[in-house]
Amino acid sequence: MKRWSVLLILCAAQFIMVLDTTVMNVSVSAVVEDLGTTLTQVQLAITLYTLVMGSFMLFGGRLGDMFGRRRVFAIGLGIYGTGSLITALSPNIGVLLFGWSFVEGAGAVMVMPAIISLTASNYDGRDRATAYSALGGIAAAGAAAGPLIGGWVTEALTWRVVFAAETVVCLAIIASVKVIADIGQKSASRRMDWGGTVLSALGLGLIVLGFLQSGSWGFIKPTGALTIGDTQITPFGFSMVPFMIAAGIFVLIGFFAFERRTIERGHTPLMHPGLLKMLQLRNGLVMLMAQQTIIGGMFFVIPIYLQYVLLKNAFETGVKLAPMSIAMLLAAFSSPKLAATQSPRRMVSTGLVGVMVGSLLLITTIDVELNGFLFAVGMAIFGAGFGLIASQLGNVIMSSVGDRDRGEAGGLQGTAQNIGTSVGVALLGALLVAALSSGFNSAAQTNPDLSTATKLQVAQLSADGVDIVSRDEIEAAAQRAGLSPDEATALSDDYAQAQIEAIKEAILLAIFLAAIGLVIARRLPRVPGAELGAQP
Template sequence: MNRWKPLVVLGTAQFLMVLDASVMNVSISQLVEDFDTEVTAIQAVITLYTLVMAAFMLTGGRIGDMFGRRRVFVVGLMVYAVGSGLTAVAPTVGVLALGWSVIEGLGAALVLPALAALVAGSYHGRDRAVAYGVIGGLAGAGIAVGPLLGGWVTTYLTWRLVFAGEVVLVVLILFLMGWVPGQAPPDRRPRLDVPGVVLSAAGLAVMVLAVLQSGTWGWVKPRNPPFTVLGFAPTLFAVALGGALIYAFCVHERRREDKGLDPLVSLALFDNRTLRAGLVTLFNQNTVLLGLFFVIPLYLQVVQGLDAFETGLRLLPVSVTMLAASMSGSLLLRFASPRTIARTGLLVLVAATLWLIAAIGPELRGGSFAGAMALLGAGMGMLASQLGNTVQSSVRQEERSEAGGLQYTAQNLGSSVGTALIGAILIGALASSVTTRIEDDPRVSAAVAEQTAVRVEAGVSFVPADDVATALAARPEVPPQEASALVESYRDAQIDGLKAAVLACTGITAGALLFTRRLPSARPPTDTRGAPGTGE
């Protein structure tokens, strides 16, 4: 039993890292109301949280190499607690973004690479597969508990209590840190590649920001951008700039390696095909997961009018099956290889998203929606049970911290892109559908249709249809019959936008199958004698 004590501490930290993100997703409507803002502002805060983690995860992994993973794990938890405390008392969206998105994000960027390396160093053989299955399962537990706990607290108390509770949980983890084995000090302390940090963080930030704003700016034709480039929307130019910065980062890293200097990350790791396949699959998994977990609460709360607790109850099937499938990872390995399990998980996800598209409608079909959610969780859990162990087992012991940084960079970059891209597709499809439906509706005059098109072109928000009705009632120049038609078109367009967003998730999932060929095709050895390591 003592050999699993480190997993208790590390697993609790993993649970903590995913808890508040799922709380935020079910609390979107309440956050919009509390801070008197729009859905897009909260979307930006959620995206910024995962973006900060993605941008600085490689840096966190390198700092772990420099000062010791266990020590950096502890410092990261302290930073995370500071961010949680500030979030709990945030008076404005700006302070919310500072506390949650920035400070908590930086703390997580220190914690997670160290966590991945500490798990890999504490267990071997099948015990390591079990440990990563448990870590994946506890991530699923965070997703399971988050919507329900966050929904209940948000509805009947306040979402701020969740973040106050996180501070208490960090104190508990720190109290139990004696259970986590120490590590031998490095023979040579590497230096931090500051230019590499700046280039990688800036490149990722610019690209994700462009995707996030694409619904407002437009992709090619300007919609409502702060500026244009040669008459075009700045979105693609910003994506290209971000790509150029990442390319410059790669050139810089190769030059440092050629000179014998310490890179932020060794690009030679990407020659490892198994590692590469695991990272791409992790990226795609989190793009779909966070994209759906942004869109589905909007459907339940904005379209169906459910409160945060009711939303959490509707998300419970995905949480339960994800937890069960994640925890079954070691058992699944007795019958199939990691590649087979991952491919099966992706196929299950494709089926789940197609089922979800059929279940989404003006009226909530409870049974069908719950079935789609349960299937979605099963697919996600199968992936979660394998990918962490695949990444860490594909590299040498001295490369684990770098691999952990890459692992969580891929996950959080996927989360950022998922929230930004799927949210942008939702808003873009909503705007397109509203305009088309109103233009084709004979009940709406040409003058009103033209005015509406101009307003939609300037930007459209995903708000309850009743809010649209209230706004139109205050405009005497719009006749009641036409106002009713406009509200009906907006309500139908919301469903169109939601289905388009979920369909995009289907496409991303299907595309991920192309990158699984290099995942391990053999089952791991059956030796179960793994013992805690002493070198990590």
């Protein structure tokens, strides 16, 4: 049991890192009411938190190399716990923005790469495969359990309790941190590559922010816009999103060139560009991004179905997601036994097939009336498949590098996770809105119970993208606009049916992405995972 005490500590840290964002997502309405703020301001806090993590993960990994990963892990937890306490006590949105988005975000940037690196330092061989399986399962389960925990605590007590509890957990982990071995060599240079830090943060920040804002600004066609003063920024009539992503890519190209020059001058870079030439590392990172794209998108779409079509509250949504959480954990914790004889390639491919089968089953249950049994089975199959995938990739990535590069590899892994999640929400979210707008307009135009004036209004509304709301909200809005009760009911029926079809199309996109993942998985290692973990 003693040898797994380190893993328990790292899993606890991983759990609160993942739990945090999902709790805030389900507590939005309560936070808005409690702080007397707006939904837009709370969404800004969520965006900034993700942006900080996505932009500075490489910086956090480098800090571990410079000052010791265990020390940075403990300091990061202290910062994170302080941010959680500030968030719990925040009297207004400004304090919450500071405590959660920036202080907690800064702590997470230090903690997450350290978790990955310290796992590799404390375990090898089959034990390392087991450890990464556990971390992958905990991360996935934490994301799925967030709505359940956050919803129950918010309704029974207050959202502040979750963040106060995180502070207590951080203190407990810090008190236990000495049992963690940090046997890796520190970097010979204590000099931070500030030029590389700025370029990487700017490039990654532009890409992450672009994907995060695609739901508000539109992916290509502007449905909203970046507004400066009274001027809306829509270059050449397009959304700012593709321009921000392209700018981020160009900045990252400049970052790699800068890092190569830094090495030529005999200085230590933020990241060695040669790492990405390592086939196993690169394939592991690409597969990780694909994994996060799928799960990020599905965690966006399924709660929309549960909350906007079935009108479930946050706690009820968490209960419906529970079969997925349980199956993820069971699959992740059973995978180390399979890793003794099965390769990551086969395990990930099997998991992707499970994701596709589970998603197909979910599509058959998407309707105005929930088939609880089949929905639970679909979620469980999806969760089991995802658990197999999540249990493999940490080992694939970290086993590809030596001790010197573990901090950088951990930073790359954290970056890939954040970008993948942002891409998944953007892609499935954009398809969902586009399909909803098109389907709603098509149904309305062919509905004989709607007047010509109403059809014209629907066409104009659909051109700019239809908001995701409940059927009852559409009907109430239609009656406020002066439609008769019968016409309002007919309009809301069209919207509800279009919403269901759009959700199905979004899940189909996730299946398509999983099919692409099968192609990517063919490039993963073919040796058993336990042997892979034993490599230096």
